[in-house]
Amino acid sequence: MTFDWQPVWLTLKLAGTTTLLLLIIGTPIAWWLARTHAWYRQALSAVVALPLVLPPTVLGFYLLIMLAPDGPVGRLTQSLGIGSLAFTFEGLVFASMLYSLPFVVQPLQNAFEALGPRPAEVAATLRASPWDRFMTVVIPLARPGFLTAAVLAFAHTVGEFGVVLMIGGNIPGETRVLSVAIYDYVETLEYDQAHLLAAGMLAFSFLVLMTLYLVNGRISRSHQP
């Protein structure tokens, strides 16, 4: 039996790309949500949290319509010359970012809120610029939040299935990620392959979560007086 590594690499690539982009986009959103008193703050929080409660099929259905050549996103991407996003790796990244957004924003927002305005204010009295304050004070202090956000985004993207099944089209090397490959193997009664991938996923997920708890436990202990 030859083992097909492609879905594994593809999944890692998808989860890695999604996590990186989400950290970049999610940090300012979380920072703003943690600091603002705007009246529409709750509405925005609710929008960010939506993927937590929506069935993936809702997201998949709307994505399919939005990404279509005559859909809003499809028209935009086509006018930009990227073509349609459905059935592409980029399309999966876009979908995964929507799907995993709350897993990045919420831990970060919690971390920023727990921090309070004090550390940044103290840094400001020492004439640190806002950028400097954020990079050298806020980010290091919110480290457990960033770690949790990154790990959850990565793991959640690896575990994504419904959305990918609906907009992916099962293309080897492009959209055939681990969860879809496992589904495929089970459907076609290739249980040996399915077992290999499924057991690998189980071990991987356990290790990721275990590491997260260990590391976060150590950080919070080292912060205790």
Next chain:
Amino acid sequence: MNRTVQIILAILIGIAPCHAPVKAEEVMIAVAANFIDASREIAPLFEQATGHRTRISYGSTGKLYSQIEHGAPFELFLAADTQRPIKAEEEGLAVPGSRFVYAKGRLVLWSVRPGLFHNAERFLKEGAFDHLALANPKTAPYGLAAHQVMNRLGVLDGLTPKLVRGESIAQTFQFVATGNAEAGFVALAQIREWEGEAGTLWEIPPHYYAPIDQAAVLLKKGEANPAAVAYLAFLRSDTARKVIERYGYGVE
């Protein structure tokens, strides 16, 4: 005791015993995705004619088979090929001798865009599109037939990077109907029920692919259910055959 509650209780107690001996049975049917529309039309006709009720689950033939193999409570299996029903018989999951071909499937190449191609064979050979949808050939007989067509035209290797695989023929249809795939191989029966843009259609010559003989079989779980037996018989009736033919299938 509150009077309303008493009345409700009286009604419930009254209903319970006379509910049991009613002869109308329910049959659980696993139906291949290409046959969704036709089976939805047949169900009320069957219910009217026999008084029995139906509960229908849809999926690709391969997926339904693997569910049946793992103890799914289906009593009838309306597949999109003969292979899986035969396999079900061999594995002792189906009643021997109950299998027959209820429909002969027709494969088409379809796009929602009007005038996308005039000569479909040239369209496939030139491959000037981003995505071509087909059902997963491993689980869906219509996907297998699509493979055979592309093989025959000598375009399979060239088109492989552009192929998007639907989990069943229903998802494949949805990829094409939403315009996400420019064109795709779907079942003629699906086009018959489509109310949107007529688009572009190529009815593929039947000799381009191995016949899609769709077989139905009585599963062991339905052996003792009169409704299951009645449904199989109804599927052979003129009433059902007329519906099946109207959806573009051939009948034996």
